[in-house]
Amino acid sequence: MSFLQPLALAGLILALTPLIIHLLNLLRHRSQPWAATRFLFQARKSSSRMSKIKRWLTLLFRILALACLTLMIARPISGGDFFLSLSSRSPEVLVFILDRSASMESVVELTSKSKRQHAIEIFQRFIEPWPESKIVLVESVYEEPFFIHGSDSLKDKSYEHFICSTDTAASLPKTILKTLRWMKESQIGSAEILIASDMQKSNWVKKESADQFIKIDQILTEKNHLWTLKIVPFQSPPPYNLSVRIDNIQKNKENLKPSIILNRKNSKKPSSMVNIETQINGKSQSHSLKINSNLTRWNPELTFEQEIEQGWGSIQLGNDFCNSDNQCFFTYNTKSIATVGVRSSNPNIGIILRSAAQNKEGEQAGLISLQNLQESELRSKKILIQQGTLSLKENVMFEKFIKNGGTMIAFPSEEENSIEFSFLNWQKLESKIEEDSFSVRDWAKENSVLANFVDGSELPLEYLSIQKRRIPNQGEPLAYYQDGKAFLSKFTYGNGLIYAFSTLPLDSWSSLKDGFILVPIIQRIIQESSPISTESNDMICGSEESKQIFEYTSVDLPAQKSPSINAGVYQINGQLTSINRPILENEDETLSFPELNLMLPNSSPIQQLKTQDTFSLKRSEIWTTFLFLTLLFLLGETLLGLPTKLRRKN
Amino acid sequence: MPRRQNSYFSYLDQDALSQISGDYLLSPFPMEGNVSGYHRSPHKGSSVEFAEYREYTPGEDPKRMDWRVFARSDRYYLKEFEAETNLRCHLAIDCSASMSFGTPLNKLEYAKKLGATLAYLYLCQGDAVGLHTLKKKKPVTLPPKRNPAQVQEILEVLGPLQAKGETTLSQSLHEIAESSRMRGLVVIISDFFEDVPLINDAITHLRDRKHDVILFHLLDQQELEFSFDRPTRFIDLEGQGSIITEPTLIREEYLSSLEEHIKSIQEHCLGCEASYFQVQTSQSIRETLDGLKKSRRGGGI
Numbered sequence: 001m002s003f004l005q006p007l008a009l010a011g012l013i014l015a016l017t018p019l020i021i022h023l024l025n026l027l028r029h030r031s032q033p034w035a036a037t038r039f040l041f042q043a044r045k046s047s048s049r050m051s052k053i054k055r056w057l058t059l060l061f062r063i064l065a066l067a068c069l070t071l072m073i074a075r076p077i078s079g080g081d082f083f084l085s086l087s088s089r090s091p092e093v094l095v096f097i098l099d100r101s102a103s104m105e106s107v108v109e110l111t112s113k114s115k116r117q118h119a120i121e122i123f124q125r126f127i128e129p130w131p132e133s134k135i136v137l138v139e140s141v142y143e144e145p146f147f148i149h150g151s152d153s154l155k156d157k158s159y160e161h162f163i164c165s166t167d168t169a170a171s172l173p174k175t176i177l178k179t180l181r182w183m184k185e186s187q188i189g190s191a192e193i194l195i196a197s198d199m200q201k202s203n204w205v206k207k208e209s210a211d212q213f214i215k216i217d218q219i220l221t222e223k224n225h226l227w228t229l230k231i232v233p234f235q236s237p238p239p240y241n242l243s244v245r246i247d248n249i250q251k252n253k254e255n256l257k258p259s260i261i262l263n264r265k266n267s268k269k270p271s272s273m274v275n276i277e278t279q280i281n282g283k284s285q286s287h288s289l290k291i292n293s294n295l296t297r298w299n300p301e302l303t304f305e306q307e308i309e310q311g312w313g314s315i316q317l318g319n320d321f322c323n324s325d326n327q328c329f330f331t332y333n334t335k336s337i338a339t340v341g342v343r344s345s346n347p348n349i350g351i352i353l354r355s356a357a358q359n360k361e362g363e364q365a366g367l368i369s370l371q372n373l374q375e376s377e378l379r380s381k382k383i384l385i386q387q388g389t390l391s392l393k394e395n396v397m398f399e400k401f402i403k404n405g406g407t408m409i410a411f412p413s414e415e416e417n418s419i420e421f422s423f424l425n426w427q428k429l430e431s432k433i434e435e436d437s438f439s440v441r442d443w444a445k446e447n448s449v450l451a452n453f454v455d456g457s458e459l460p461l462e463y464l465s466i467q468k469r470r471i472p473n474q475g476e477p478l479a480y481y482q483d484g485k486a487f488l489s490k491f492t493y494g495n496g497l498i499y500a501f502s503t504l505p506l507d508s509w510s511s512l513k514d515g516f517i518l519v520p521i522i523q524r525i526i527q528e529s530s531p532i533s534t535e536s537n538d539m540i541c542g543s544e545e546s547k548q549i550f551e552y553t554s555v556d557l558p559a560q561k562s563p564s565i566n567a568g569v570y571q572i573n574g575q576l577t578s579i580n581r582p583i584l585e586n587e588d589e590t591l592s593f594p595e596l597n598l599m600l601p602n603s604s605p606i607q608q609l610k611t612q613d614t615f616s617l618k619r620s621e622i623w624t625t626f627l628f629l630t631l632l633f634l635l636g637e638t639l640l641g642l643p644t645k646l647r648r649k650n
Numbered sequence: 651m652p653r654r655q656n657s658y659f660s661y662l663d664q665d666a667l668s669q670i671s672g673d674y675l676l677s678p679f680p681m682e683g684n685v686s687g688y689h690r691s692p693h694k695g696s697s698v699e700f701a702e703y704r705e706y707t708p709g710e711d712p713k714r715m716d717w718r719v720f721a722r723s724d725r726y727y728l729k730e731f732e733a734e735t736n737l738r739c740h741l742a743i744d745c746s747a748s749m750s751f752g753t754p755l756n757k758l759e760y761a762k763k764l765g766a767t768l769a770y771l772y773l774c775q776g777d778a779v780g781l782h783t784l785k786k787k788k789p790v791t792l793p794p795k796r797n798p799a800q801v802q803e804i805l806e807v808l809g810p811l812q813a814k815g816e817t818t819l820s821q822s823l824h825e826i827a828e829s830s831r832m833r834g835l836v837v838i839i840s841d842f843f844e845d846v847p848l849i850n851d852a853i854t855h856l857r858d859r860k861h862d863v864i865l866f867h868l869l870d871q872q873e874l875e876f877s878f879d880r881p882t883r884f885i886d887l888e889g890q891g892s893i894i895t896e897p898t899l900i901r902e903e904y905l906s907s908l909e910e911h912i913k914s915i916q917e918h919c920l921g922c923e924a925s926y927f928q929v930q931t932s933q934s935i936r937e938t939l940d941g942l943k944k945s946r947r948g949g950g951i
Contacts, residue, residue: 018921025880025881026894028880028881029881029882029883029894030880030881031882031883031885031892032878032883032885033750033751033885033887034751034871034886035747035748035749035750035752035757035845035870035886035887035888036841037884037886037891037892038843038890039883039908039911040895040900042903042904043900043901043902043903043904043907044820044893044895044900044903051899051900051903053895054899055896216818230706333793476940483849
């Protein structure tokens with residue numbers, strides 16, 4: 001139970017007035033000499049127990065009557081179905097915030113409906129007691145509040161676009177904050193806000209959400225007792241789920257080699273057979289795969305019927321308890337392989353680097369002039385490999401290249417005092433005698449250019465022998481020397497990427513020249529930067545970028561789809577673009593209720609509604625109950641005050 | 651030497667006297683007096699009231715022989731008449747502290763007026779009147795006398811009388827019953843705030859001694875109505891402690907107890923042929939004595 005006018009509760013002190021008056025009267029008694037005291041003693045003796053009970057009952061009734069009167073003035077609101085609630089004043093607005101993230105498509109246990117569908121049904125029941133209230137729907141994709149006309153209108157096709165399933169992520173704090181701000185601007189009085197979410201942590205806790213929670217807390221504190229927030233949590237994970245995503249794709253003349261990651265959850269069997277359907281440019285192929293562990297990498301060879309330079313594909317799993325993560329899409333484009341330019345002060349190094357960066361047709365990477373470098377030379381390149389000194393002008397040009405989205409693989413100068421980049425520099429030269437050398441001990445073996453090979457074998461970094469080194473000062477190390485210093489580091493600069501090596505492919509410096517490390521790294525960087533890989537030409541469904549797409553054609557399915565909410569392959573501005581659901585949607589980690597309430601420390605605790613409990617959803621003003629109780633207590637007090645004879649007569 | 655002039659004559663209620671003087675207050679029971687009066691006597695005497703015929707016994711006075719009966723029956727019969735005598739009135743006035751309560755007059759003052767007026771009336775019709783002040787310390791007893799100056803004596807005793815101490819009503823009545831050898835009239839003026847069995851025992855004792863008993867039960871209107879509305883500390887006038895209470899809460903029980911008390915005394919009086927009069931201190935003496943006169947005029951109770 002909460003109150004619309006909590007300040008009035010201070011009046012509860014007044015409820016003690018009868019008791020105080022009673023005590024004061026006892027103190028302020030008058031003295032009366034009396035002859036017939038023997039009858040008083042008799043009277044008190046015979047009636048002491050009854051009269052005491054009567055007196056205290058009278059006092060109690062008076063106190064309760066005043067307390068109920070005060071509570072009535074404070075305008076109490078029942079938290080749920082209050083059995084004495086005679087009236088139910090409707091809230092001005094009923095707001096439904098629907099989490100439409102992909103994970104909400106998992107099926108609720110023991111039903112055939114998704115969490116999203118279940119949430120909509122709960123909301124329809126939730127609004128039943130208040131037919132006069134206005135209904136506002138806010139969903140997590142567009143985050144725009146709009147009024148709807150009654151619960152039946154949710155079944156209308158015109159609203160389908162706003163409540164249908166999506167392949168998006170959600171940012172619930174942002175959505176809630178946006179809704180609350182809109183309500184504040186719209187000067188909404190009383191409101192019931194119902195949030196339906198699976199409480200997936202990635203949708204609730206983001207970098208910027210701490211600030212958003214603070215603002216939500218402020219608004220809710222300000223509107224305490226007027227706006228109430230309730231959550232219908234669907235925290236239970238699906239009983240069994242298999243999800244799929246593409247890690248990377250390699251293309252040959254005859255086939256595509258996608259690297260697919262299958263993630264199995266809540267499986268009781270150690271191994272199981274999975275049917276997988278793949279599509280390359282609309283042509284399906286079926287596969288069966290035996291899965292022995294929860295995380296499986298699958299590298300099929302998908303052959304072309306007819307080689308097309310630009311195409312698309314999809315991976316589709318069979319149905320389980322969450323179908324939204326059973327599909328992923330990719331595109332490829334052999335035309336646009338990243339062009340590489342090499343610039344080195346030392347010609348020997350230049351030759352080695354150009355060879356290492358040759359393309360699949362065996363052509364060496366282009367050479368960039370050392371003298372009078374022009375911007376036009378850089379414009380045609382996607383990747384630059386740079387070693388040696390450079391002028392200030394060249395430094396500016398390189399900086400611009402990287403900021404515009406280019407990738408640079410940088411090697412240190414042989415001389416310590418030479419001019420290097422303004423945004424990247426190396427430490428002093430460190431050397432070891434021939435018998436001794438620096439060695440690489442540890443490196444990022446997953447999801448980096450130093451990742452293990454597809455067959456699981458590692459890059460032979462530990463066999464590198466390094467006599468000289470200059471440690472890059474910037475970037476996140478991808479590989480470490482024994483002493484913990486960075487062998488190779490990586491960092492983003494503007495829209496681009498920089499990889500900085502600490503040694504040179506020269507005999508006097510290291511065995512990098514041998515190529516067993518240098519070539520895979522450079523080739524991987526080239527592959528990573530080429531649009532053939534799914535990441536470069538992919539979009540995340542529901543991202544801001546995808547919401548800006550207005551002209552598109554669905555390629556994988558002729559059905560009405562939208563890049564902002566549906567994963568798939570689309571023709572956008574003449575380019576094939578694959579749009580996949582966010583990977584974080586596959587995660588099971590949820591936000592608990594205590595954690596959520598901790599983020600909103602000042603406002604009233606958010607009420608948690610059980611999905612099956614429909615009655616507790618009701619909320620109404622119950623002042624009439626207290627009016628009734630006040631009258632009841634006053635009547636009781638009056639009856640107690642009546643003389644016994646009169647009562648008997650009655 | 652002339653008697654000292656005092657103001658105690660105000661105790662004689664002029665209004666009552668003017669109304670009642672001339673009417674005799676007769677006892678319904680035969681009284682034993684020394685001289686002839688207006689009350690029936692248990693002995694045969696020379697009044698005009700025929701009593702009975704009785705066979706003549708030699709030695710008796712032949713003057714009272716009924717010769718007409720002798721002429722008819724040739725037997726000697728004596729014709730006897732009722733004797734009429736005066737009575738001995740004992741005024742018993744309760745002087746316990748509880749008698750100091752009441753408005754406009756407290757109960758003792760009222761008792762003094764009632765007692766003094768009654769004494770005057772009985773003396774006027776030739777009866778002997780005595781006084782008993784019922785109190786623990788130094789009780790005063792004036793033996794009944796038919797001397798008109800007895801009024802003065804009585805007033806002088808009543809005048810300075812103050813309500814003090816605990817009641818000794820029943821004990822004093824027992825003493826009166828024991829000390830009065832000749833049957834007479836005992837007028838008890840009291841609030842009777844004593845245990846009912848004790849009071850009833852005393853009344854029975856008096857009646858057993860053939861006394862005519864009249865009870866004037868003095869009560870104040872406040873005592874009868876108990877119309878207090880605020881918490882009050884009631885202090886017992888006879889020093890039996892005090893009680894703080896909410897009068898409205900115990901009013902019912904109080905009135906019920908008082909009513910039961912009065913009813914018990916009344917019923918006992920009815921049973922033993924004693925006269926009971928409940929008197930409120932707000933009543934005039936004339937009103938009170940009117941009631942007495944009405945019951946006594948025909949010799950009834």
